[in-house]
Amino acid sequence: MRNTLTIAGKELQSYFVQPIAYVVMAVFLLLGGWFFFVLVRRFDLMMHLYGAMQNTQGLESLNLNDTILSPLLQDLSIVLVILVPALTMRTFAEEKRLGTYELLLTAPIRTGEIVAGKFIAAAAIVLLMILLAGIYPLILILFGNPELGLIGAEWLGMALLAVSFVSIGLFTSSLTQNQIIAAITCFGILLLLYVISWPAELGGVTLGNVLRYLALPEHFDQMIKGVIDTTDIVYFFSVILLALFLTQRSVESARWR
């Protein structure tokens, strides 16, 4: 555990002095602010329209969670697809290129501890980022009355999604010594997980169900609507554990090549 924390501490230090962490967080929050502004303006406009038309049904259907926060997270999840690979691409690839890999692998620590340390650090950055994005619901809470329980579920979904992305990013970085290859591979996998269910209607029932189960939006969309289902949580944890397991195997196997 001590070794894991040593690695995590050094990684966090590197993220902040480089200063990758600040840039990634700034881009995420600036885009988040833009989306939030657009969604709030749209909400406002629709309220006026429905009010002018005296459409009570329309007015009732408007609520802060469904009309602002869910779409906001939807948009931000796409931003993560691009930002997370950029954040994680250096984790292993850079060490290989600079030769510090030799320092890590000859130190009296286990491969699992190296992977765990790097995972904790990268996950901490994205979780901090998502926590800071809590400013948007906070604004809504100050000026309106969104449902707090739903916000919790939405943010939990977002956190699980981001941490899954991070573990996939670690895996692709462990495969290569080229950071660009690591980032692009990660980006490709994440995008594929978004669209993998597209042909679900075309194939047989079983195949369709499998593809739908694999697809990220199937699980994520439920969670950002505020529905917490064990299936979805199991899905995200499976992705995280599988990717970390593969990373550990890949780092270990590097010794044998």
Place this chain on the structure above:
Amino acid sequence: MIEVKNLNKSYGDFVAIRDVTFIAEQGQILGFLGPNGAGKTTTMRIITGFMPATSGTVVIDGLDSFRQSLEARSRIGYLPENPPLYNELRVRSYLRFVAKLRGVAKPQVEAAVDHMIEVCGLSTMAHRICGQLSKGFRQRVGLAQALIHNPPVLVLDEPTIGLDPRQIHEIRELIRGLAGKRTIVLSTHILPEVSQICDKVVIINEGRVVLEEQLSAMPAGTSLEDLFLSTIAKEHHEGIEAPEELLEEVGAGHG
């Protein structure tokens, strides 16, 4: 003590080292010599546990480097060919990280870092960023990193490469002073370096050990340079002779 027995390593079809065997006793500085590409770095990487051998064993102070890898690794200080520095960190925080990584107990970390900064002459550089250091200082930080946990076994891959003559002298003095109860293996292709600081020499060529000799046991008057060139040349000679014989035989057949 380092005991290397029948070490083989191949990458696919390419055989990097074959049947490498030698012993470095405690308190001894072993000079590991050989032309470029002879297999020095490969051997050192296997000793330090960076990668396993295809076959053969390395025993560090009685610990098998493969089966008791963690224990064996904790006894080794290693300076790879390129000093493994994190370019974005400052020298002090880098050394602090390595100290923790190498298992220095928490209360002693700061003392160990301070000591290394002093021993390796880094006091003016302690707050510099590693990426901005000159080659000589990078090498010193690399050495500090290898020594920080006071390891009984030191493996140094070309420790004086890229340094100016004064720095080379300083580093040699430092290594000489480190010997004591430690076992040190250092690779180099600077021959005078070996005669100056080593007790024993192992020459490796094309992946095989061609000479293992105590420097004190060398006949008076023979210089290391002659010895090196003659052992390497013998190898080359044999290598070239074979096809010539073959040619003659083919020629004889035609005749």
